[in-house]
Structures are given as structure tokens and as C-alpha cells.
Amino acid sequence: MYWFTLLGLSLTTLALLNSISGTVSKNQHLARQKRTINADYHFQRWPDRNNILYYLDNSYSAAEKALIRQAAQLVQTQAQNCITFVEVAASDSRFKVKVTAYNASTTVEDQFCFAYPGKVTAFAARNEQHTIFTHGPYGCLGKPDSLTMLMKFWTILSGRRNEHQRGDRDQYITVDRGALEFPTAYRLYTSNDASWGFYPYDYCSITHNQPSDYAKAGQIAFTVKSGPPAIPRLSQLSQTDCQLIASIYGCPTQNCPTQDCLAARNQASGITTAPTTTPSPTTTPSPTTTPSPTTTVDPCSKATFCNVAPDESSHLLGPIQQFQTYLLFSGSCVAEYVMDYTTEKFKLQTQPQSIATYFPAPGGPSLLPPVTFAYMSLDASGAFFELHMENQKASSSLACPTDPSISTRAATCPTPATDFQAVDVSVATSATSLFNLGDGQTYHLVVDESGSNIELRDSTFATIYQITNNFLTGQTKIAKVTAIQVVRDGKSVNPDMLAVFGTGTDGITPYVGFIVGMPLDAAPNVPLFPITWVGEPELLKSGLQGC
Numbered sequence: 001m002y003w004f005t006l007l008g009l010s011l012t013t014l015a016l017l018n019s020i021s022g023t024v025s026k027n028q029h030l031a032r033q034k035r036t037i038n039a040d041y042h043f044q045r046w047p048d049r050n051n052i053l054y055y056l057d058n059s060y061s062a063a064e065k066a067l068i069r070q071a072a073q074l075v076q077t078q079a080q081n082c083i084t085f086v087e088v089a090a091s092d093s094r095f096k097v098k099v100t101a102y103n104a105s106t107t108v109e110d111q112f113c114f115a116y117p118g119k120v121t122a123f124a125a126r127n128e129q130h131t132i133f134t135h136g137p138y139g140c141l142g143k144p145d146s147l148t149m150l151m152k153f154w155t156i157l158s159g160r161r162n163e164h165q166r167g168d169r170d171q172y173i174t175v176d177r178g179a180l181e182f183p184t185a186y187r188l189y190t191s192n193d194a195s196w197g198f199y200p201y202d203y204c205s206i207t208h209n210q211p212s213d214y215a216k217a218g219q220i221a222f223t224v225k226s227g228p229p230a231i232p233r234l235s236q237l238s239q240t241d242c243q244l245i246a247s248i249y250g251c252p253t254q255n256c257p258t259q260d261c262l263a264a265r266n267q268a269s270g271i272t273t274a275p276t277t278t279p280s281p282t283t284t285p286s287p288t289t290t291p292s293p294t295t296t297v298d299p300c301s302k303a304t305f306c307n308v309a310p311d312e313s314s315h316l317l318g319p320i321q322q323f324q325t326y327l328l329f330s331g332s333c334v335a336e337y338v339m340d341y342t343t344e345k346f347k348l349q350t351q352p353q354s355i356a357t358y359f360p361a362p363g364g365p366s367l368l369p370p371v372t373f374a375y376m377s378l379d380a381s382g383a384f385f386e387l388h389m390e391n392q393k394a395s396s397s398l399a400c401p402t403d404p405s406i407s408t409r410a411a412t413c414p415t416p417a418t419d420f421q422a423v424d425v426s427v428a429t430s431a432t433s434l435f436n437l438g439d440g441q442t443y444h445l446v447v448d449e450s451g452s453n454i455e456l457r458d459s460t461f462a463t464i465y466q467i468t469n470n471f472l473t474g475q476t477k478i479a480k481v482t483a484i485q486v487v488r489d490g491k492s493v494n495p496d497m498l499a500v501f502g503t504g505t506d507g508i509t510p511y512v513g514f515i516v517g518m519p520l521d522a523a524p525n526v527p528l529f530p531i532t533w534v535g536e537p538e539l540l541k542s543g544l545q546g547c
Contacts, residue, residue, distance in 0.1 A: 043121075044118050046083070046118065046119050052097070054087060054099055055089060055092070056068060056087070059100070062366075064141055069369065075151050080255045080308065081308055082245055083249060086393050086394075087391075087393075089394075095119070099130075100130060101132065101134040102132075109134045110134045112132065113132050113139055115157040117156050133153065151235060152206050158248070162208070164207075165186065165187060170188075172201045173224055176222060185213070185221075186214070199240045203231055203232070204231075206237050209221065228262070228265035228269035230268035232265055232268040300332070300333035302351075305330050305348070307540070308331075309482045312389075313328050313485040314326065314387060314389070315387070315433060316408075317402050318435070319435045319442075322490035322491075323407060323490045324487070326485055328483075329372075332370065333355065333369075336350040343545065345544065347546060348544060349408065359398070359411055362415065367396055367398040368396035368417070371391060372425065373422065373425075373429070375388050375431040376388070377433070384403075386400065386401050387400045387402055388422070390422060392425035395420065397421065399415070400412060400413040427449055429447050429449060430446065432444070432484050434522035435522065436522040443458060445486070448467070450480075451502070452481065453470075465524040466526070468529065474531060479507075488520075497534070500513045500537065502537070510540035
């Protein structure tokens, strides 16, 4: 195992940071960093990669909280869900990360943003460690590229170290020490700090500084020795970032998407064709000319849904509407999709959007993503269906009435999210709703906590009527179900189906399959069989048109 050699303090100005545990001197702080990896094991990978817990300081505005959550979700998604950041309450007794703008020893905002690279075992007695997201000239909030900056520190928190401090960096960039405002920001790692020989130097790493970072006013901290002079500024993990996180936590590195870093460098440098000569360092553009990340990378792109198994699926309009629109949830994003019976595949109906913008205020922005449990219920009048969405781990729940007269963006969310949980995540992880015309009751099919069987429950989820046995038998692709969706043809030409989304044996590769023959009329006394898979599930990007 070599994961621990990748860990180390974040690449901000370490000598200028006070220790979270108190007023430790700058020299002590640096000395601790140098000996931690090989001697004290001060920083370790998170013991449960699927539960890296954090909470947000209440001093942040609602917009800042949403941006911080979005950054965490993007890192998680772009790391192919190898890690999962889970927001919890400040009162949670488990070890967690406090995200704050304040140093532990003062009420004045810290000068710099920083994150410890992994879990700080020395803070076990405190039951939390700090990650600092602050404002000001050297902060990471209130900037045009704040999303990218926040993503950098979430990446560091996972255990990835800064690229521009690796021990061989002087072969690739030239640091002008006379131009540095804070020289320790470019301190070289030693072999006691990190290993850097596993992958080539990565100009596209989200951890790589920009040339103007920590430089004196009007000066440049470093220049690139060869090739395009600019460092790409993207809200996107590089292929190497993804691979290093995968290596730390034992996830398949081959799942990380390929990247043309040279093309990204050319674009950032304004070069349309590959240069034939090494650019002069004096041609290094100001970081202000770097393309805005918001116009380069869409945080809710189709790739979010094509390459990652969804967290949940739901009806938009209710289970008995003639023409069905469905919602697919992934991280902080949502997309509408429909069944295309001519191709027998799903089709994305709209461009994916963030949950906070797709669902209107005041409710939409107040829901904490991701949505891990969604279901329908009749409203108080019994005339219309309401869409219920929950983040089970955060106990954040939102109810949105839907308008059956329209087939897109039909939800209204007139009230903010509440602290509620219909079903604990330890019991069930996904739901799809059914309406029984015979007794006029709503029922729910839910995925059990193992992700391997389906239960039929009543409208309140309190009573289990039926449960499958060996639900995944009959196919070989899906090892764990992440979401299910009842699919019905409003014209009654095609058979009712249960769509099953899930991951393969590696826990990452996404698939979608279909089941026919399973009774979907929600009769409580009818067993949930036979279960007949329609061939083998296929890769999600193949089964979802628009990918």
C-alpha cells in the first residue's frame, strides 16, 4: 500500500496557518507536517470512503453553503463516486470535518483557505477537524472561480497533495522566489512528505496553483518551462486527480475518464494549434484572462448521469398519468427523462440542472443534496400528487406539488425543506410509487438496505407486504441496486416494466436493466414474482439516449 505517501498538508501557506488544536508556532506546524507521513501517521485516509462526514458553519450565507455543497458533490462525482462526502448536523457525535471561515483560536476570519489531506488522527479527542473556506484577498469565497477553488480543497481533504509542490516540480515550472509574497506556499515536498513518481507531472490537476497565486502584486510566482504557458482553470478533476484518489481508496483507476491535458493547456493559453517553439515565460497570460470555469465545465452535465449510477429516480407527475416524465437524481443534479418505446431505451428530455435551480424557490434551494429517496403521495385534497424528495443521511426532506397538465418542470415547491425522514437509510435506499385503483391507496416499492431485494410497503412505509427473494438472480451485471422506477406505457401497448439502475461488482460501473412480469398493480396480497429480466442490463451510457 502506498496511499499514505500521497498525504500531506494542503498547499496553502502552511507556515502562516495556526494549528487547529491551538496556537502552535509556524515552525512546529511545518515540522509536524514533515514527520507525519512516515513516522507519526498524523494524516490518514478516511476509514470509510463512503462516509466522509462534514458540517457547515452557520456563519455562511445560504448561497455560500450551496456553493460549498456543490463543490463537494462535484469532487465526489468526478472521482467516480470513489469517495462520498456526507453532510451531518453539528451535533453528530461521529468524527467529522467542520467547514468554517474561522480558526479555532479566534473569531476573526482566517486569512487563507486550507484543508488537511485526510483524517487528522491527533484530533480524535476533539471529534472534529477544520477545513477553512474564507473570504478576503487570499480566500476562496466571493471570487469568480470560487467553485474551482473550493473543489481544490475538497480534493485535498480526500488525501491528494498539491501538484506544484512535488519534489521534481523544478523540471516543469520555474518558481521566481523573489516574486513570492508567501514563499512557503511553494515549498518542495521531500521523500518524507510524498511520493510523486506514479504519474507524470500534471499541469491540469485541480490542485495546481495559477502563476499569480501567492505572488507579489503585479508579479508572477512561476512560469511553465515548456509547452503552452497557462495552467488550465477548470471546475474539473484531472484524470490524474481521479486516479490518485482511486489509488488511495482502492477504487478502479480505469474508471477515471481520459483527458487531453495538452488541449486544455492550449485552450487556456489561447493557442489554436500546437506551438512549434517553447513560449517565452514573458508571454504567460494574466490569470484574469483564463476562461471562466462556469463557461468551460457544466457542473450538471449529461456526463453526470451517463457515467455514474443515479442516487434515485422518481415520477414527476405521479404513477397514473397517461404520459410519464421521470426524474433522475445524481449528486446535486437532476434531469428529466422519458421512455422511448421505438428504441426501447430511456432518453434525456432536458439538459441536467442543479436541484437548487430546477425546483423553484423557496423549497428547491433549501433541500440538501443528494436526493437518495423519492416518492409520490396524494395531496390533502386527494386530487393531485406531491413529489417527496429526501436526503436520508441529512434528514432533509422537501414536498413539491406537481401540475399534471404539463409534462416538464411541473413541480412547485412553496415551502422550505424540513427535518424529516420517511425511511432511514439503514432500512431502504430507493423507492418508486404505485397507485392501486382498486382500493385508492398509494403503495411503494423500495430497495432494501443491501441493494439486492425489493419490498412492497404501504403509503407510510411502515408496513411491509411483500419482499422479493434473490431479486438480482437472472442477470450478471448489476451487483447492487441504486434506484428503481416503475415504467408504464400510457397507451397500454407495451408491458409494464420495472427499470433497475445499479452498479457492477466493482461498486462503480453503472448499468440499467428492465424487469417484466413482476406484478406492478400494488396489490398487497400478491407476491412480487415472477422476476424476468429483459436480457442483460447494459451500460448506463448505452441505455440512456443523449449520452
